[in-house]
Amino acid sequence: MVLAAWEWLPRWAIVNAELLPPLSDVLAMFFTILGRSQVQEAIGVTTGEVVLAFMFAVPIGAGVGVLVAESEYFGQIFRPMLFYVFSIPKSIFLPMFILVFGIGFEQKVAYAAFSTVFIVIMSAAAAVESVKADHVLVARSYGATRTQVLTRVYVPSMLPFLLEALRISMIFNFTGVMIAEMYASRSGIGQLIASWGENFQMPQLFAGVVLLAAAAIGFNETVRWLEARCSAWRT
Amino acid sequence: MQRVANLSELRAKEAQAAAIEVAELSHVYLGREGKVPALEDISLDVGAGRFVVIVGPSGCGKTSLLMMMAGLRRPSSGTILCAGRSIDVPDPDRVGVVFQEASLFPWLTALENIEFPLSIRRAPRLERRRRADAMLDLVGLPGFGARYPHELSGGMKQRVSIARGLVQDPPVLLMDEPFAALDEQTRMTMGHELLRIWSQTNKTVVFVTHSLTEAVYLADEVLVMSPRPGRIIDRVEVTLPRPRTYEMMATDVFGRLRERIWQKIRKVN
Numbered sequence: 001m002v003l004a005a006w007e008w009l010p011r012w013a014i015v016n017a018e019l020l021p022p023l024s025d026v027l028a029m030f031f032t033i034l035g036r037s038q039v040q041e042a043i044g045v046t047t048g049e050v051v052l053a054f055m056f057a058v059p060i061g062a063g064v065g066v067l068v069a070e071s072e073y074f075g076q077i078f079r080p081m082l083f084y085v086f087s088i089p090k091s092i093f094l095p096m097f098i099l100v101f102g103i104g105f106e107q108k109v110a111y112a113a114f115s116t117v118f119i120v121i122m123s124a125a126a127a128v129e130s131v132k133a134d135h136v137l138v139a140r141s142y143g144a145t146r147t148q149v150l151t152r153v154y155v156p157s158m159l160p161f162l163l164e165a166l167r168i169s170m171i172f173n174f175t176g177v178m179i180a181e182m183y184a185s186r187s188g189i190g191q192l193i194a195s196w197g198e199n200f201q202m203p204q205l206f207a208g209v210v211l212l213a214a215a216a217i218g219f220n221e222t223v224r225w226l227e228a229r230c231s232a233w234r235t
Numbered sequence: 236m237q238r239v240a241n242l243s244e245l246r247a248k249e250a251q252a253a254a255i256e257v258a259e260l261s262h263v264y265l266g267r268e269g270k271v272p273a274l275e276d277i278s279l280d281v282g283a284g285r286f287v288v289i290v291g292p293s294g295c296g297k298t299s300l301l302m303m304m305a306g307l308r309r310p311s312s313g314t315i316l317c318a319g320r321s322i323d324v325p326d327p328d329r330v331g332v333v334f335q336e337a338s339l340f341p342w343l344t345a346l347e348n349i350e351f352p353l354s355i356r357r358a359p360r361l362e363r364r365r366r367a368d369a370m371l372d373l374v375g376l377p378g379f380g381a382r383y384p385h386e387l388s389g390g391m392k393q394r395v396s397i398a399r400g401l402v403q404d405p406p407v408l409l410m411d412e413p414f415a416a417l418d419e420q421t422r423m424t425m426g427h428e429l430l431r432i433w434s435q436t437n438k439t440v441v442f443v444t445h446s447l448t449e450a451v452y453l454a455d456e457v458l459v460m461s462p463r464p465g466r467i468i469d470r471v472e473v474t475l476p477r478p479r480t481y482e483m484m485a486t487d488v489f490g491r492l493r494e495r496i497w498q499k500i501r502k503v504n
Contacts, residue, residue: 134338141305141325141332142352142403152355156342 021203030207039192043211046189049105049177053112057173058166061117065124082121090115091179103184112176119172123165127158160231167223174216253316254407254439255281255304260313262299272464273299274310279458279467281439283406286430288442288450290496291460297443300465301409304441305332318406327352330407331400336416339384339392339399346371346380349398356403370398373432390421397432410442414449422446423481426453430479447500451492452479459496461503469499 003023010017021029033039067074068082094111101107131154139153181190193208262274274296281287289297302308304315306322315322317329331352339348349367358366371380374394384392393413400408414422426449433440444450450457451473459469473492475483483489 132337134334135340137307138332138334138338138340139351139355141307141327141330141334142355143325143327144355148355152351153340156340159342 018200019202021206025203026206026210029203030210033204033207034211039189042187042189042192045105045187046177046181049108049112049181049188050174053109053116053177054170054173056109056113057116057120058169060113061120061169062124062162064117065121066128068121069125069128082118086118086122090118090176094180094183097180098184103186108177108180108185108188111180112173115176115179116169116173120165120169123161123168127161127165128154130161131157160227163223163227163230167220167227170219170223171216174212178212253280254283254285254318255279255441256314256316257300257304258314258316260300260303260310260315262296262303262310262312275464275466277313277465277467281441283439284437286433286440286442286453286455287458288444288454288456289458289460290444290447290450290500291465292462292500293445295460295462296465297460298411301332301411301441301443304407305330305409307332327356327403327405329405330409331403331405333393333396333400333408333410333413335412336389336392339395341384343383344380345376345382345384345387345391345395348384348395349380349402351399352403366402367398370402373401373435374398375428388421389417390425393417393425394428397429401432401436401438405438407439407441410440412443412445415444415446422449423452427479427481429453430477434478447493447496448484450496451475451489452484457492457496459499468503469496471496 006020007023009015010020010022064078068078069075090111093114097107097111097114101110135153135157136149139149144152177188178190181188182194185191189208189212193205193212196202196205196208257277257279260274260277261272263270263272265271277300279287289300291297299308303310304317304322306317306325309323317326320329322329339345340351343351346364346367349370350363353363353366368380371377374397376391376394376398379387379391384395387395396413397408400410414425417425429440430453442450442453454471454473457469457471457473458467459471460466461468471492475486475488475492
């Protein structure tokens, strides 16, 4: 329905085709721009930024989250602080990141990792707290070592929560990279989309949107599928 | 075969001694308002092969006492001997534990749950499977191995828990209110089933509950505990013959035993 409306409303001139090009035009443009080396380069840059930022944010966030949940000492020190920072919109820190890192690749990675790390911390802490004390006791009563308690009780209890956290973190991470690219950049998909918008190149703009949507939905659904497979035991 | 023969010899030796000896045990924990005495001067012997039930009001420390027998907690003072040796850390060779409901790992199937204690000790896969299958049969759940805990009823879950507690063939089985969350009928059936399993396996059982009917029905001996600080205020020898039947619950002997325990608990409250 939506797709059909997208195709025919502009064609019947009910909607201004300049503002909303018909779906078929957008798709045609999508494949055209995919062939352009400029776009391919931008995809490469953006992918690099997203992946690298994620690789920083997830292990650091998970580590801090586990520490906050497991150690009373760290929990009491950092928990209030984390909650405060978590509530602040991260985009207002963007100018500072530009001052420190410039407007290149490093700045995108740093900013995206920064805007993602807090949600990872929160989710990891929640995942640790989801582990039942009873289950730990059972494992200990059968002589499980600390490592075994970790791998046989903590990891399986936490896995579905962690996958969900991964999925949501990626949304934050992707958004972080896009905002940074659109705000100030010389490369990347976000920068291309911003400039297409400024130059009123609507088919290109929508083709870019389709590209990003496909990537985001693709990742999200893959993790969701994994989540479903790993949490068959959850009722 | 050699191992089995040795084992049964060992069992015979153990049978002469007490399976569990608790001597002058006291426990104090640190609460908000300083030291709180939880258990006070507890001494008890559980003979090998006996079925001993501990009853008492909630918060009297009966679960703590059981956890100490399992080596999961250390008492402030006193000693606990299990099969003649002190138990400071959990030792699944000597003691199996059956916990309250919902202690099964929900991400493992029934069979994998039963295998868990064996896999912790890295027993070979085939051996694990064989033992776990035998346990499933023993607790009356053949063919249910592939089910996840959420696909089992409350009673079935506790059967799996019992199987998990027995899978390493420890001489002692400690049970912490295993049927507390079950409805009355299932609870009676499970009690009966437990007696059948107990008589088939010759285990020593220490069973904690707050149900007096359950206590009298199951026990050779009932130990009655006072509210905090928990002390043993009565030891009731249950003289009913075995095997126990549901009909015995309607007898005078049963009623008198139950009444005696109730009076003790009521008085100190």
